[in-house]
Amino acid sequence: EAGVAQSPRYKIIEKRQSVAFWCNPISGHATLYWYQQILGQGPKLLIQFQNNGVVDDSQLPKDRFSAERLKGVDSTLKIQPAKLEDSAVYLCASSTTRGGEAFFGQGTRLTVV
């Protein structure tokens, strides 16, 4: 079974620029999560989708972050404009069911300079 695919693996941008990350979950997984993992900390949930609907985005900084899940499959997370404190690894995960085991992608390491 193919895993969760994320791209790019690494991205370096200047502050105030915009950036987008892409995630392709495991086929058939209805639940999709985006997490932000800052160095030395645990993953922090940014947004959770069930199919193409948002279940929770309470921790998403909506003034600069946005996310969508096209047709309930792929998802993109965008930051515009980026700040230095957005430097982190952005993880995508998917699950067959709400509340079940989540499978993670390799993540995208973002450095904002």
Next chain:
Amino acid sequence: AQSVSQHNHHVILSEAASLELGCNYSYGGTVNLFWYVQYPGQHLQLLLKYFSGDPLVKGIKGFEAEFIKSKFSFNLRKPSVQWSDTAEYFCAVIPPNTDKLIFGTGTRLQVFP
């Protein structure tokens, strides 16, 4: 605030030593509990999970965890660690009446031969 706590931030052991990593959560009611591991350069992987039933859960690679409801704990154990267990370990909880997967801050384990 409700949370997941991992008190050991960095653990250093010699091979064959026993391991116990603490995890406490502050949510009342029925929770789903997980331990994830992140080996160097790899994505987060599930070690074991507890939803209900026997509170002693066996996972992959000889790991086990015990759910103690009265202590709000889900500690991870391994009787004899190997160098290959060097990794970061994350406890995660799905609180009652939600399906948000909430992570602890992680414990970095280093095992020396």
